[in-house]
Structures are given as C-alpha cells and as structure tokens.
Amino acid sequence: MILHGYYRSSASYRVRIALNLKGLTASHVPHHLRKNEHKASDYLALNPQGFLPALVTDDGRVLIQSLAIIEWLNDTHPEPALLPEDPFERAQIRAFALAIACDIHPVQNLSVLQRLKREGLPQDRIDFWARDVIEKGLDACEILARPDTPFVSGDTPSLADICLIPQLYNARRYEADVARWPRLTAIEARANALKAFADALPEKQPDAEP
Amino acid sequence: MILHGYYRSSASYRVRIALNLKGLTASHVPHHLRKNEHKASDYLALNPQGFLPALVTDDGRVLIQSLAIIEWLNDTHPEPALLPEDPFERAQIRAFALAIACDIHPVQNLSVLQRLKREGLPQDRIDFWARDVIEKGLDACEILARPDTPFVSGDTPSLADICLIPQLYNARRYEADVARWPRLTAIEARANALKAFADALPEKQPDAEP
Numbered sequence: 503m504i505l506h507g508y509y510r511s512s513a514s515y516r517v518r519i520a521l522n523l524k525g526l527t528a529s530h531v532p533h534h535l536r537k538n539e540h541k542a543s544d545y546l547a548l549n550p551q552g553f554l555p556a557l558v559t560d561d562g563r564v565l566i567q568s569l570a571i572i573e574w575l576n577d578t579h580p581e582p583a584l585l586p587e588d589p590f591e592r593a594q595i596r597a598f599a600l601a602i603a604c605d606i607h608p609v610q611n612l613s614v615l616q617r618l619k620r621e622g623l624p625q626d627r628i629d630f631w632a633r634d635v636i637e638k639g640l641d642a643c644e645i646l647a648r649p650d651t652p653f654v655s656g657d658t659p660s661l662a663d664i665c666l667i668p669q670l671y672n673a674r675r676y677e678a679d680v681a682r683w684p685r686l687t688a689i690e691a692r693a694n695a696l697k698a699f700a701d702a703l704p705e706k707q708p709d710a711e712p
Numbered sequence: 713m714i715l716h717g718y719y720r721s722s723a724s725y726r727v728r729i730a731l732n733l734k735g736l737t738a739s740h741v742p743h744h745l746r747k748n749e750h751k752a753s754d755y756l757a758l759n760p761q762g763f764l765p766a767l768v769t770d771d772g773r774v775l776i777q778s779l780a781i782i783e784w785l786n787d788t789h790p791e792p793a794l795l796p797e798d799p800f801e802r803a804q805i806r807a808f809a810l811a812i813a814c815d816i817h818p819v820q821n822l823s824v825l826q827r828l829k830r831e832g833l834p835q836d837r838i839d840f841w842a843r844d845v846i847e848k849g850l851d852a853c854e855i856l857a858r859p860d861t862p863f864v865s866g867d868t869p870s871l872a873d874i875c876l877i878p879q880l881y882n883a884r885r886y887e888a889d890v891a892r893w894p895r896l897t898a899i900e901a902r903a904n905a906l907k908a909f910a911d912a913l914p915e916k917q918p919d920a921e922p
Contacts (some may be wrong), residue, residue, distance in 0.1 A: 550855035563800060566813070567807035574803035581790055590773060593784035597777035600813075601761055604777070608818045617841070621833055631827070645760040 503528040504558040506548065508535050509707035512607050513568035515668040518707075520572040522698035523659060526559070532709035535612055569603055572661060576647040584661050595655050598646050598662040602669045606639035607712045612673065632676040640673060644683045652692055659693060667693050671704065713738040714768040716758065719917035722817050723778035724765040728917075730782040733869060734789045738767070742919035744902050745822055752773035779813055779872050782871060794871050805865050808818040808856050808872040812879045816849035820882065842886045850883060854893045862902055869903060881914065 505521070505528040507514030521528055529532065533539040533554060541552045549566045557574075558564045565571045576584045576606045585592045609615070648652045650700045651711040654662035670690050673680055680687055693699045708709055715738040717724030731738055743749040743764060750907075751762045759766045759776045767775045769806070775781045786794045795802045818824070820842040826836050853876065857864045864872035880900050881892055890897055903909045914920055 515776055551815065551849075551852040559800075565807065566798075566802050567810040567858040569810055569814075570803045570806035573797055573806055577799035581860065589784055589787035590769075590775075592787065593775050593780045596780035596783055598774065600777040603810075604779075604814045604818050605761065605763065608814050609824060614819060618831075621828075621837055621841070627831055631831070639761075690745055702781065 506531045508533055509704045509710045511554045512668040516568045516664050517555050517571050520575050520703035521665045522701055524575055563676040595660045595662045598654055599665040602665040610635040633678050636673045636678045638682055644686050647685050663693055716741045717765040718743055719914045719920045721764045722878040726874050727765050727781050728777045728912035729874045729909055730785050732911055734785055805870045805872045808864055809875040812875040820845040843888045846883045846888045850893055855894050857895050874905055
C-alpha cells in the first residue's frame with residue numbers, strides 16, 4: 503500500500519496510527535502542504551479534493567478521507583477491532599470521532615486559516631480562531647469520553663482515540679489550554695505509551711522538519 | 713424515537729432522509745438555531761456539543777452526530793441498505809459522505825459564518841466564503857460521483873446521496889453556481905422525486921418559516 507500524506511496533517515496522522523495498530527505497513531509519499539504539493543495535478547488525479555491523505559491499495563485502487571480509509575482497514579483487517587460489535591457502542595465511538603473530524607479539525611486546519619489570512623484577519627485573531635475552535639470542541643469531547651475506561655470508550659484504542667490523539671497534538675501546537683481536559687490528556691498519555699501511537703507521531707516521520 | 717433538529721439544519725435533514733428511507737418515524741423536537749435554542753442547558757445535557765441533531769432511541773439512549781446516527785439506523789434496520797456489502801465500495805460511499813460532512817458543511821455552517829461576523833468580516837465576504845467553500849467542495853464531488861449510476865454510487869440512494877441533497881439545498885441557498893454540477897443536479901432531481909427525500913425537505917417541516 504502507498505499512503506500519500508504529510509507529517510503534520512492530522513488526517514494522515516490518524517491513518518498512520520490505524521495502520522500501526524493493525525500491524526500493516528505502507529510506503530509513505532509525502533506532499534508538503536505549505537508548498538501546495540497536494541494541489542499538483544498528479545495528486546489531484548488521485549484525489550480530486552486535493553486533501554491528504556490518500557491510500558493506494560495493493561491492487562492500485564485509491565481511497566480518500568481518513569475515516570473512510572480507517573473503516574476500510576477495519577473491515578478488511580478485523581483484528582484488533584477499532585470499533586466494537588454492539589451497534590450503539592459503535593455509534594458512540596463514531597460520534598466521538600466525527601465530533602473531532604467534522605466539527606474541530608476542518609474549522610482549524612491550514613486551508614481555513616489561510617482563507618482567514620486572505621480575508622485580512624490579523625495573525626493574533628487567526629491564532630485565537632484555531633485555539634478557540636479546538637478548546638470548545640475538546641471541552642465537549644472531555645464530557646463525551648467515558649470516565650470508567652482507560653481509552654475513550656473501552657479497554658483498547660478505537661477509532662475515537664485515533665482521532666483524539668492528533669487533535670490533542672494540534673491543541674498543543676496552537677497553545678490551547680490542555681489542562682482543562684484531565685480525562686483526555688490521561689488517555690493521550692496511555693495512547694502515546696503504545697508503539698502504534700508513538701511511531702505515528704509527526705516528528706517521527708521522514709518528512710518531518712525541525 | 714425523538715429527533716431533536718431544526719428544519720434548515722443540514723445534519724438534521726440528513727437524518728430525516730435516512731429515517732424516511734428506512735420507513736421509520738420519530739417525533740420531531742425543533743430547536744431554533746438562530747435563537748440559540750441548541751445552546752440551552754437542557755439540550756446541552758443531551759448533547760454536550762450543542763449541535764443538532766440528536767436522536768433519542770426508544771429505550772431513552774442518546775445518539776449524536778448525523779453520520780453516526782445514520783450508520784446506527786443502518787446497523788439496526790438493515791433494509792433498505794444505505795451502504796453496500798463490499799468494503800471498497802462502502803469506503804467510497806463513506807468518503808463521498810465525509811467529503812461533504814467534514815470538508816464542506818462545517819466550514820460554511822451558521823456557527824462559522826457567525827464567527828466570521830464577530831471577526832468583523834463584511835456580509836458580502838461572508839456570503840462569498842460560504843459560496844466558495846460549497847463550490848470548491850462540490851466541484852470535487854462532481855468528479856467523485858460515478859458517471860454510470862442513477863445515484864452517487866449505485867442504483868439506490870446511499871449515505872452519499874443522503875449527504876449530497878442537503879448540501880445542494882445549501883448551495884442554492886447561498887446562490888452557488890449549481891449549473892457547474894450536471895451530474896450532481898441530475899442525482900438531486902432523481903432523489904427529490906422520491907417520497908423519502910421530498911418529505912424531508914426543510915420547507916415541509918412543522919418548524920419551517922416562510
């Protein structure tokens with residue numbers, strides 16, 4: 503498999519964690535977001551959205567959208583399960599993942615912040631925007647995470663944890679007040695103690711910059 | 713079941729379509745978005761995100777996030793299927809749905825537009841923001857939709873169509889150039905000819921305003 507990604511792209515980071523949890527390997531092809539490499543015509547031919555990541559399967563088919571890729575990995579490589587069997591529990595984990603993947607990350611990602619800059623917002627208001635979206639979003643996640651399990655909703659990492667850890671990474675990058683999320687940061691510490699999460703960290707990737 | 717929603721909320725609209733396709737009924741409890749009724753403490757107790765919709769099941773459990781709710785409806789009421797059996801095809805449909813639910817809708821929804829207003833953007837730039845996000849996003853969807861099937865990716869409506877139709881509704885509301893999407897608007901015409909989609913239209917809801 504080939505993973506088209508970028509070391510600091512949250513969505514690529516999610517897929518790296520999922521691949522590691524499943525014990526799968528992929529060749530990583532980096533596309534530098536700030537140099538607009540994801541808008542090059544050869545990449546747009548793979549993904550008309552021009553967003554990262556895209557996964558090319560062993561038989562040459564292309565999948566886009568990190569959550570769809572992770573569900574596909576889970577459907578085709580069931581162990582270890584990233585979603586529980588029970589439909590209600592599965593829906594709760596998907597809801598947690600979507601609360602991040604729909605309502606936090608897309609509103610604070612680079613393309614929106616660049617759009618704000620083009621609209622003339624000063625840098626301090628752009629930084630506030632990113633931090634405020636992350637803080638309000640993760641405040642809800644702190645309530646949604648189960649209080650009685652080591653991970654977001656169980657004894658092992660799920661799709662919810664796969665979305666949470668990259669979002670917390672972004673929270674620190676934008677200097678959000680992480681102390682307000684004792685439950686989420688405890689989950690983060692447990693997750694990052696696992697090799698699957700540690701190896702997926704942005705700074706561990708070959709395209710990482712100092 | 714009880715669906716907490718709002719007639720013009722895209723995410724509520726998606727769940728209404730899914731319920732109708734499954735032949736299920738729910739009591740509708742409206743929360744007026746512009747009057748901030750979704751930020752009232754009794755609703756926040758149901759959904760800490762303070763976003764619509766939320767679905768309360770017959771046994772009183774609460775589900776949030778439209779895509780998680782629809783997957784749950786599909787898991788618990790398998791017919792008619794809103795996702796195909798094949799994992800790759802399923803991933804493609806989820807990717808199409810997520811391209812809208814993550815990358816278009818959250819960046820043009822009311823809460824972001826209100827945020828732009830608070831930052832002092834003039835109304836014409838806010839209107840441009842919404843329209844531009846929708847146009848660029850649906851341009852990609854026009855390429856992602858299959859050219860050889862009556863719906864986005866098959867002979868019957870799927871999760872992809874359920875996300876597409878409310879997004880096209882928003883596109884018209886923000887006066888986007890819908891003529892650039894001949895494939896998507898042909899799917900829209902086919903979908904809205906079905907009772908499940910027609911009955912879910914915002915203007916058909918009891919809380920609709922003139």
